[in-house]
Amino acid sequence: MSTPPSPPQPDQPSDAPAQPTAYPYPNPQSPPPGEPAGFPPPASPAVPGQAPQGFYAYPTLVGQPGQAQPGQPQPGNPYTQQGPYGPVPVPPPGGGSGGAGRAVLWAVVGAVVASAAWAGGVFLIGGKDSADLRGYSAPTNLCSGGDYSSFKDEYPDNDTSPTHNSLKADALDEGYCSLSLKKTGSSYADAYLTVQMDLHKKTDPGPEFTATWKNYDNSHSGYDVQNVNGIGDEAYLVTQDTTSGSSSGSRYATLAVRDGWMTYTMSYSAYLSSYDADKDPPKLDEVSDWLKSDTKATLENLKG
Incomplete structure (x- = not known):
C-alpha cells in the first residue's frame, strides 16, 4: 500500500514561533462546543501587532497573548x-x-x-404617577363640600358669606374655607371654623406632617397634643384653653389628618371677653368630638 502524500506546508521556517491569534481554540477551523460548523469565519494569516481579519471580537481573557499576566496592572479593561x-x-x-x-x-x-x-x-x-391620593378630590368650594353639622346646635345661625378659595396646580390641589359661627341673637361671630384640604401630587407629605403636628406642643407653648386613632393614616388633636379662672380668654382646637398624600385640617377658635361672659363657649371636650365627627363625614364626602 502506498503512503498518501503529505499535505503541502506553508512557506515558513520550522523554527519560527507560532503567530498569535484572538481565537481561543487550537484549531481556527474547529467551532467551539455548541456552535455550527464554519463559525466564526476562518481567519486570514495573522500579522504581528494586528488583529486577524474576519473574526468576531471577543474580550481578552487572562493567559491570552496581548494581556497582562496576573499581578500586573490591566489598563483599558x-x-x-x-x-x-x-x-x-x-x-x-x-x-x-x-x-x-x-x-x-x-x-x-x-x-x-x-x-x-x-x-x-x-x-x-416617581412623581405624579406614584402619588397616593386615596381617591380624594379638593372641591372648588370647600365651604359647600364640607360637613359642619355637629356645630349647628351650639351655633345655629348660618354664615351667609363664608370665605373660600381653591388651587389647582401640577404639584398641589388645595381647598380652603373659613366660617363665622354665631349663637342665636348674636350680631357678630362668637367663634370661627376653618377647614383646609391639600392633595400633594409630587411629594409625600408624611414626614413633615408628623413632625409638625405630633410635636406641635414643642414649638408652641401652652398647647396639648393627642394622637387620634381611626381617622386616616394618622391624626392629631391640638388644643389650648386660656379661659380657666378668668372672665376672658380663648379656646382653640385643631384636628389634623393625613391619609396617604392627602392632608386635612379643621380648626375651631372662640374668644371670650368680659362683655359677653354670658356667651361662654363650649368646652374643648365637646368641640373635639364635633371636629372628629365632622372631619370623618367631610372626608367620606370628598372621597371618590
Whole structure:
C-alpha cells in the first residue's frame, strides 16, 4: 500500500514561533462546543501587532497573548472599571476560555446592565404617577363640600358669606374655607371654623406632617397634643384653653389628618371677653368630638 502524500506546508521556517491569534481554540477551523460548523469565519494569516481579519471580537481573557499576566496592572479593561453599582468581577483564569468562559463573562455584564435598567426605571416611575391620593378630590368650594353639622346646635345661625378659595396646580390641589359661627341673637361671630384640604401630587407629605403636628406642643407653648386613632393614616388633636379662672380668654382646637398624600385640617377658635361672659363657649371636650365627627363625614364626602 502506498503512503498518501503529505499535505503541502506553508512557506515558513520550522523554527519560527507560532503567530498569535484572538481565537481561543487550537484549531481556527474547529467551532467551539455548541456552535455550527464554519463559525466564526476562518481567519486570514495573522500579522504581528494586528488583529486577524474576519473574526468576531471577543474580550481578552487572562493567559491570552496581548494581556497582562496576573499581578500586573490591566489598563483599558472595561470589566475591571468601577461603575455606579461597584466593580464588575473578571471571570477566573481557569474558566476564561471557550464558550463557557464567554457565557460567564457576559452573564455578569448582563446582570449589571439589568440592575442599572431596573434602578433607572424605579426612579422614572416617581412623581405624579406614584402619588397616593386615596381617591380624594379638593372641591372648588370647600365651604359647600364640607360637613359642619355637629356645630349647628351650639351655633345655629348660618354664615351667609363664608370665605373660600381653591388651587389647582401640577404639584398641589388645595381647598380652603373659613366660617363665622354665631349663637342665636348674636350680631357678630362668637367663634370661627376653618377647614383646609391639600392633595400633594409630587411629594409625600408624611414626614413633615408628623413632625409638625405630633410635636406641635414643642414649638408652641401652652398647647396639648393627642394622637387620634381611626381617622386616616394618622391624626392629631391640638388644643389650648386660656379661659380657666378668668372672665376672658380663648379656646382653640385643631384636628389634623393625613391619609396617604392627602392632608386635612379643621380648626375651631372662640374668644371670650368680659362683655359677653354670658356667651361662654363650649368646652374643648365637646368641640373635639364635633371636629372628629365632622372631619370623618367631610372626608367620606370628598372621597371618590
